[in-house]
Amino acid sequence: MADADPRDRIDELAAALRAWREEYYAGEPSVDDATFDAAEDELRGLLAEHPDLTPADNPLDQVGAAPSGARRAIRHARPMLSLAKVSPANREEGVREFAQRFPGQPLRVTPKLDGVSLSIVFQDGALEYVATRGDGTTGEEVTSAARAVIPELPTALGDGAAGRVEVRGEAVMLQSTFDAYNAAHPDKPLANPRNACAGTLLQKDPAAAAEAGRVLRFYAFDVHAPEATDLTVQGLADRGFHVPAIEVVEGADAVLEVIAAIEAARPTNDFDIDGAVVQLDAAKAFAAAGNRSSTPRGAVAVKLAAEERETVLRDISWEVGPGGKVVPRAVLEPVFVGGTTVSSATLANQEVVRARGVKVGMRVLVKRAGDVIPFVSGPAPGPQPDDVREAEIPTHCPSCGTELVEQGNSRELFCTNLDCPAQTLRRLQWWAGRAAADMEAVGEVWIAKLYEDGVLRTPADFYAITAEQLMEYDRMGEVSSRRFVESIERSKDMGLRRALIGFGIRHAREGTAKRLCQAGFGSVEEIAAASAEDLAAVKDIGPIVARSIADYFARPEVAELVAALRAHGVSLDVRDEDRPVEVAAAADTPLKGATVVVTGAIVHPDTGEKVARPAFVRLLEQAGATSASSVSASTTFLITGNDVGASKTAKAQKLEVAVVDQAQAWGWLADAGVS
Incomplete structure (x- = not known):
């Protein structure tokens, strides 16, 4: 199809890559790395030929996944970028090309661990917070969880670590830990170490998870310490950190030898690796190399041939x-x-x-x-058995018999029958999952059983289940039944963003749900009433995603589901934390355009009640400020509440950043009309 419009293929690839990336970071990938990389390569080639068709939300420029909004947002002082890749087939050429760009520079080679990237920040030697990478610019705070499930995580750096020190690295679940946990929990085994690592950091009760054996290890691979210039990655090993094997060499030949050794040692590791990282060893040279839109120029990830x-x-x-x-x-x-x-x-x-x-x-x-x-x-190479047979590609749904339709260049097969039994069961399980309704005590096995018995047909049916119903089943006693029903009851406060995720709309996952909330949609009904053109006008939502959403809500059975959920008291309206921040029209105060950091306990001046810091920060943003998590030279004001520690104020004074009492900030907020 040489005359096909490349725009359609670009839109299709972009939508697929966004969805696959969100699935990966949600711990539920649907394609392997090879498929993902091939789609990236195809999109990169098409955009090189047709740069005018580059989508606004180009997945090739994305890093990680957007923060979910469930935890305090942390804006990274330096972007946590992804790395440009060198494929196994192109290893020698790619390494030589990288080395030639930086002649004479020592190159650091380390194994590339397959886990969850974290930023660990210390202030004057004491642990301040732990954050995920998120979208590369903003992550989420996971300090309490990290301290619980990473038992060897240092909480102090010791002498000679003045000022702000950021340690970056990878949290992993060791293979031995993974095997031991699954042996002890055969009824609910973990899928694989990488997913288990991500899920462990998101546990509601991380202490209980650690007690059950879900523990992680953190490996440091980068340190940024402007005021402690002698602090190196290798030196972190003396301060309680695990550090992966590091080799510093010169020239492409030496780099290739180290990578070959890393590959040969892979079967003996107690952790997964998916490549080797080659980067400039000198911090000044690395900084001078600069960044592309989503990758640093001074480092590259060399993928290893798959086992x-x-x-x-x-x-x-x-x-x-x-x-x-x-x-x-x-x-x-x-x-x-x-x-x-x-x-x-x-x-x-x-x-x-x-x-x-x-x-x-x-x-x-x-x-x-x-x-x-x-x-x-x-x-496999060599002779094959005589009785092999061709794979039968189905023409009808294996569950309900509905004729399948093909979509996209990959001719993916779809069952369009919303009443399809298999599809219905998967939707029920998806609705109850962590990213959507988060019914913690409702497992997939019980959902399947209740579906089989006709108790569950749509997500709305969850909210009609009673403890008395459940106690009629074997292995479901009074306590378990009560926890089951209470978990469902708590989920009623899910809100618009989680509901959109729960519907399982094709191409529309967590990132899309957040964008729609930020765009100002206040309820599911408002989105259902919007046209595909209205939805495509939302920043970073393309025409394929918009059409998928519009088609979904055009179905009569979906309107019935929304009405039934409302009747059961399920919130389908946007929650405050998901709303867009609206800067007040009259916000002409010192806060407008300022970068602010908040420290200490915040108290409302009229009621005397404690105000959660995220709520206070939101007010500051409504007044036109930009919030940051730590004091730097770019900070305009450090706003102090009660019981303030000395470290941030000392840093502000050193950098000549204005320190403002919360009373003054509340006054500015009142002047801006947002208090």
Whole structure:
């Protein structure tokens, strides 16, 4: 199709990459690394040919995932960028090209761990906070969780660490920890170490998670200490940090030797790695190299060839997702690869099945390197059994029999029947999940049982379940039933953002839900009434996503669901923390355009009641200020409340930043009309 409009393919790839990235950071990836990287490469090539078609929300410029809004936002003093990649097939050429850009410079080579990136900030030697990478600019504070589940995390740096020190690195779940936890909890095993690491940091009760064996280890790979210039990454090992193996060498040949050694040692590691990082060792040289839009110029990630094992493809099953997408999964003779035993693997879509030439009964190669999920890469070399057979691509839904429709260049298969049993069950499980209603005590097994018995058909049915109903089941006593129902009752306060996630609309995941709330939509009904054109006008929402949302809400059964949820008292309105910050029209005060840092306990001047710091910061932003988490040379005001520590005020005085009492700030807020 040489005459096809490239705009359509660009929009399709961009929407898919955004959705896949959000799935990955939510711990529920649907495609393997190879599929994701191939889509990125295709989009990069199309945009090079058609730069005028670059989407406003270009996924190639994105880092990580946007903060969920559930925790205090932390704006990073320096962006936490991703790294440009060198593929396994291009290793030597890519390394030589990188080394030639910086002739004579020593290069640092370290293993690239596959976990969760964290920023750990100390002030005058004491731990101030721990934050996730988030979208690279703003992360979320996870200090309490990190202290609970990373038992070896240093809380003090000791002597010679004055001022602000930021340590960056990767939290991982060791393979030995992962195996021990699953052996102790066969009823609720963890899927893989990477997902387990991310999920552990988000536990509602991290202390209980740690007690149950869900503990992590943090490896430091970067330190920024403007006032402690002798503090190095290697030196962090003497201050209680785990530091990955570091080699500093010169020249491409030496770098390639170190990478080969890292690859050879991979099976002996107690943690997953998905590559090696090569970067300028000198901090000044690294800073001078600068950044691209989403990657530093002074570092590159060299991907390792995926670990590969041979096994037999017993069958190909076709599974129906919550949005109706029908995807193939390989049913395998169990094989140990990439640190875990694999009995099933993704095949992404029907075009991948055809392109990789896999057939049922044949010997195939299974890969799992830094990939969160294993995948079948193709037939194993050598003779194949005589009784292999072609994979049968379904024409009708394997659950309900509805004729499937093909969508996109990948010809992905979709069941359009919202009453499809498999699709309905997956939607119920998705609605109850952490990202949506967050029904903590409601497990997928019980959802499947209640669906099978006709108790659950739509998400609204959750809210009609009684403890008496549940106690009729074996293994569901009074305490368990009460916790089950209380968990459902608490979820009624979910709000617009979580509800949008819970609906499971194709292409519209957490990032889209947050953008719609920030755009000023106040309820599900307002979004349902909007046209595709109205939705596409929202910043960073493209036409494919907008059309998907509009088509979803145009269905009569969806309107019935929304009405039923309302009847049960479920909040489908935007919550205060998800609303856009509106700068007051008359906000001509010293706060307008200022960068502010808040420290100490904030008390309302009229009521004397304590005000949560995020609520106070929101008022400051409504008055036109920009908030930051730590004092720097760019800070305009340090606003102090009660019981202020000495470190931030001392730093403000040193940098000649104005220190303002909260009473003065409340006065400015009153003048701006936002208090």
